[in-house]
Amino acid sequence: RHHAPKKNKRAFPPGPKPLPFLGNVLDIDSERPWLTYSAWRKQYGPIVYCQLLGQDVIIINSAKVARQLLDRRSSIYSSRPASCIGKLFGIEFNTAFLPYGPEWRIHRRMFHQALRVEAAESYQALYLSKAVLLLKNFLDTPDDFEKHLQLYIASITMAVTYGYELTSLGAPLVKPVSELVRLLNDGLPPERNAMLTVFPFLAYFPAWVPGAAFARDAARCRELSLKSLNDPFEYVRKNMAAGSATRSMVSDLLSQLSDEQNYAQEEKAIKECAASAYVGEPQSAATLSTFLMAMTLYPDAQQRAQAEIDSLLAENILPDCSHRASLPYMEAVLRETLRWNSVAPLALPHTTSSDDIFEGYFIPKGAMVMPNIWYIHNDDSEYNRPDVFNPERHFNADGALTDDPLSSRVAFGFGRRHCPGKWVADASLWVAMVSILALFRVEKRRDGNGRAIEVEPRFTAGVVRRPLPFSCSIVCRSASRAHAVRLVDD
Numbered sequence: 404r405h406h407a408p409k410k411n412k413r414a415f416p417p418g419p420k421p422l423p424f425l426g427n428v429l430d431i432d433s434e435r436p437w438l439t440y441s442a443w444r445k446q447y448g449p450i451v452y453c454q455l456l457g458q459d460v461i462i463i464n465s466a467k468v469a470r471q472l473l474d475r476r477s478s479i480y481s482s483r484p485a486s487c488i489g490k491l492f493g494i495e496f497n498t499a500f501l502p503y504g505p506e507w508r509i510h511r512r513m514f515h516q517a518l519r520v521e522a523a524e525s526y527q528a529l530y531l532s533k534a535v536l537l538l539k540n541f542l543d544t545p546d547d548f549e550k551h552l553q554l555y556i557a558s559i560t561m562a563v564t565y566g567y568e569l570t571s572l573g574a575p576l577v578k579p580v581s582e583l584v585r586l587l588n589d590g591l592p593p594e595r596n597a598m599l600t601v602f603p604f605l606a607y608f609p610a611w612v613p614g615a616a617f618a619r620d621a622a623r624c625r626e627l628s629l630k631s632l633n634d635p636f637e638y639v640r641k642n643m644a645a646g647s648a649t650r651s652m653v654s655d656l657l658s659q660l661s662d663e664q665n666y667a668q669e670e671k672a673i674k675e676c677a678a679s680a681y682v683g684e685p686q687s688a689a690t691l692s693t694f695l696m697a698m699t700l701y702p703d704a705q706q707r708a709q710a711e712i713d714s715l716l717a718e719n720i721l722p723d724c725s726h727r728a729s730l731p732y733m734e735a736v737l738r739e740t741l742r743w744n745s746v747a748p749l750a751l752p753h754t755t756s757s758d759d760i761f762e763g764y765f766i767p768k769g770a771m772v773m774p775n776i777w778y779i780h781n782d783d784s785e786y787n788r789p790d791v792f793n794p795e796r797h798f799n800a801d802g803a804l805t806d807d808p809l810s811s812r813v814a815f816g817f818g819r820r821h822c823p824g825k826w827v828a829d830a831s832l833w834v835a836m837v838s839i840l841a842l843f844r845v846e847k848r849r850d851g852n853g854r855a856i857e858v859e860p861r862f863t864a865g866v867v868r869r870p871l872p873f874s875c876s877i878v879c880r881s882a883s884r885a886h887a888v889r890l891v892d893d
């Protein structure tokens with residue numbers, strides 16, 4: 404429902420003039436809505452109001468304003484738009500879709516308990532062992548790098564959430580999850596996916612639901628979702644009963660359950676949280692793929708990172724988390740990867756749960772609020788030539804890394820809805836990146852005539868942006884590190 408501002412007193416933030424009914428739908432680049440929103444920044448300023456099919460939408464094109472609203476007024480700005488897509492696809496229990504309220508609060512408490520920074524650190528040995536498998540796979544079949552990156556991410560997710568050792572994407576316990584992730588991210592064609600980014604509420608309209616393939620996918624998703632909710636959870640419960648469970652989010656949370664009264668409710672929440680963790684998989688895999696693309700396109704940055712690794716570590720030593728503080732350039736490479744091409748350009752939409760006034764502007768209850776992370780990362784008053792991958796920009800004039808703590812990194816969203824998996828994501832991304840650069844040189848592939856095959860930085864549309872398929876050569880650059888990798892048991 405559209406809330407008209409009270410005359411003279413309450414004005415919406417500035418924005419394009421809406422057409423009756425359609426609002427500003429026709430103004431928006433449906434494949435890359437963040438570009439339209441970024442153009443509006445120049446015209447209307449950091450906070451823009453628009454109207455899409457009667458829905459109030461607030462676009463925030465500024466980290467400062469996003470913090471003022473989503474962080475500091477988080478009791479108002481922390482819900483999610485209602486959407487029947489969740490129900491249709493059987494994923495309405497997912498933390499990311501829950502409205503602000505008691506159920507969501509229980510989920511966040513559990514995520515905090517199981518994946519907060521100290522917990523994420525306690526899985527360091529696990530990330531390293533999965534990185535060894537990644538390196539072996541790169542040594543054996545470098546051209547399948549996308550598949551290997553996916554396996555690395557999926558195996559960490561499955562081990563951290565369920566203590567399950569995944570060695571192939573075809574393993575029975577993860578097949579439903581992999582298929583679900585694929586259907587949700589790829590099965591919805593990009594333009595429809597993009598439509599949903601701009602108009603999540605479109606899912607309300609049954610008429611929008613377009614055709615048999617979509618209905619079939621939705622039915623399949625419901626089936627897969629139920630399986631991925633129950634099967635891995637039962638696996639942990641069985642192992643715990645047999646005394647053979649390895650540590651994981653689910654086993655930690657189950658063993659700490661003490662509230663007799665709410666046991667069933669809490670147990671259900673544990674199951675749902677665990678089955679929500681896969682929402683991070685496409686983002687994490689897309690980030691690693693973006694990293695390989697950046698390394699292919701920017702050999703100087705790559706060589707600097709490798710020189711830093713080689714000056715710290717002997718020829719036959721592989722990096723581990725204890726080296727992280729001594730590798731500032733590597734740190735800058737990770738930060739720059741997250742900035743250079745945002746994998747979640749509009750984060751996930753927040754909604755307001757009551758009316759608000761900001762700098763004299765009226766922000767109505769139920770407005771959809773989208774932080775434009777893409778703009779914040781590409782703001783040319785903040786970043787010189789933002790389209791260039793340049794890790795140097797993360798250093799001060801005195802050569803120290805800029806102050807940019809993970810807790811406030813915009814790539815992971817804002818306020819109470821910030822990504823609860825960011826500490827696991829940060830550590831597992833760092834381990835993969837440093838391991839790859841320690842052992843390999845990533846470079847442009849050459850054609851039959853020895854000419855370099857150019858790589859265009861092109862990305863998919865939709866909720867999660869990832870590089871379109873590209874080719875690169877992944878060449879071993881250290882026989883002794885390769886030997887060290889081979890010596891580690893599977």
Ligand code: HEM
Binds near residue numbers: 679752
């Ligand atoms: C590069 C990796 C990742 C990126 C860039 C990323 C980014 C994000 C962003 C932007 C949001 C929305 C924040 C907001 O609404 O303001 C989010 C939410 C979420 N992420 Fe991540 N994420 C990543 C990895 C992960 C991982 C590894 C996990 C799980 C282990 C995870 C679990 C979640 C969940 C459950 C939510 C929903 C939170 C809520 O609605 O309360 N993410 N993430």
